[in-house]
Amino acid sequence: MEDTNPFETPGSWMKGNIHAHTTNSDGTLSPEKTMDYYSSYGYDFLALTDHGKLTKASSEKLLLIPGVELVSGKSVLGGDYHVVAINVEDEEALQKHAKDSVQTLLDYLKENGFAVIAHPYWSKLTTQDLLNITNYLGIEIYNTGCDVEVAKGFSTIHWDNLLTNRINVYGFAVDDAHWYSNLDAPGGWICVKVRERSLSGLIKSIEKGLFYASTGPVIKRFSYASNGLEAEFSTVRRVDVVSENGTGFSISTDVYNIVRRKPGIQRIRIVKTGRKNGGEEVYAEIRGKSAVFKLSKSGLSYVRLEGFDFKSYVRLEITDANGRKAWTNPVFL
Numbered sequence: 001m002e003d004t005n006p007f008e009t010p011g012s013w014m015k016g017n018i019h020a021h022t023t024n025s026d027g028t029l030s031p032e033k034t035m036d037y038y039s040s041y042g043y044d045f046l047a048l049t050d051h052g053k054l055t056k057a058s059s060e061k062l063l064l065i066p067g068v069e070l071v072s073g074k075s076v077l078g079g080d081y082h083v084v085a086i087n088v089e090d091e092e093a094l095q096k097h098a099k100d101s102v103q104t105l106l107d108y109l110k111e112n113g114f115a116v117i118a119h120p121y122w123s124k125l126t127t128q129d130l131l132n133i134t135n136y137l138g139i140e141i142y143n144t145g146c147d148v149e150v151a152k153g154f155s156t157i158h159w160d161n162l163l164t165n166r167i168n169v170y171g172f173a174v175d176d177a178h179w180y181s182n183l184d185a186p187g188g189w190i191c192v193k194v195r196e197r198s199l200s201g202l203i204k205s206i207e208k209g210l211f212y213a214s215t216g217p218v219i220k221r222f223s224y225a226s227n228g229l230e231a232e233f234s235t236v237r238r239v240d241v242v243s244e245n246g247t248g249f250s251i252s253t254d255v256y257n258i259v260r261r262k263p264g265i266q267r268i269r270i271v272k273t274g275r276k277n278g279g280e281e282v283y284a285e286i287r288g289k290s291a292v293f294k295l296s297k298s299g300l301s302y303v304r305l306e307g308f309d310f311k312s313y314v315r316l317e318i319t320d321a322n323g324r325k326a327w328t329n330p331v332f333l
């Protein structure tokens with residue numbers, strides 16, 4: 001059977017960033033220093049994606065994926081599409097296709113690497129702009145530079161609108177680093193499950209969506225089966241299960257503290273609680289469905305849902321006490 005769940009696929013995890021700039025365009029570090037910077041933070045792979053330029057470099061310390069960032073086309077609000085082209089070889093062909101049209105560029109990339117649509121929110125892209133194009137593997141749902149500089153880092157609404165339209169695209173967290181000031185990097189990354197720690201092994205896994213995106217929290221397990229799911233993660237303050245409108249689920253330590261004092265509020269009822277491994281295990285009924293979660297003083301670390309009528313897709317998003325997030329890729333139903 002084809003692997004679709006990174007948490008149930010054999011292999012090892014690789015952490016990396018696929019959007020970064022060097023002195024070869026408008027970044028402040030040389031390609032070598034940029035690679036040293038990321039390897040010093042324990043990254044396993046990196047794509048140098050200078051504007052319009054394929055930066056050639058090599059490193060003993062991490063796996064380098066060749067990449068370029070290209071500007072092409074116009075959005076309905078007058079912005080441009082920025083396309084991060086990954087695992088590419090031919091700078092001239094990329095520039096030529098980008099000049100032609102964004103769709104020509106994406107069609108080329110479908111056969112010669114893959115495309116991620118960069119920072120939709122920052123680019124003034126609407127959902128319609130993303131529905132108007134095809135042949136991209138994913139979008140940046142989080143971009144550190146856009147977040148810390150102009151507060152436009154998150155594009156999860158674009159993502160959910162695409163997923164609701166059953167456009168299966170993956171969610172990438174990236175840095176888009178220019179300064180390497182510990183503000184614009186390291187902030188967003190993906191963790192990819194690979195069978196083989198090589199460029200081809202890594203690309204194969206990314207193309208299959210065998211990864212999750214993060215700005216901090218670690219997802220240890222996520223599985224879905226017939227209207228139920230189970231997930232385990234590093235301790236967080238809030239757990240969101242996102243699906244079509246009206247069918248998702250959210251629990252946070254704040255909500256739990258209110259529900260404990262006001263049973264039955266908004267149709268959430270605590271059925272029973274128990275002590276387990278130094279924490280509390282809570283059985284709750286939410287709109288007639290069953291939810292189990294584990295809590296400790298520092299937050300939530302486990303959730304199991306049963307009998308939910310998720311529609312179209314379902315994905316997990318968690319937020320820790322510092323507001324840092326992690327996102328699984330969607331499961332399509």
Ligand SMILES: [Zn+2]
Nearest residue numbers: 069082118119
């Ligand atoms: Zn850009």
Ligand SMILES: [Zn+2]
Nearest residue numbers: 019021069176
């Ligand atoms: Zn960029």
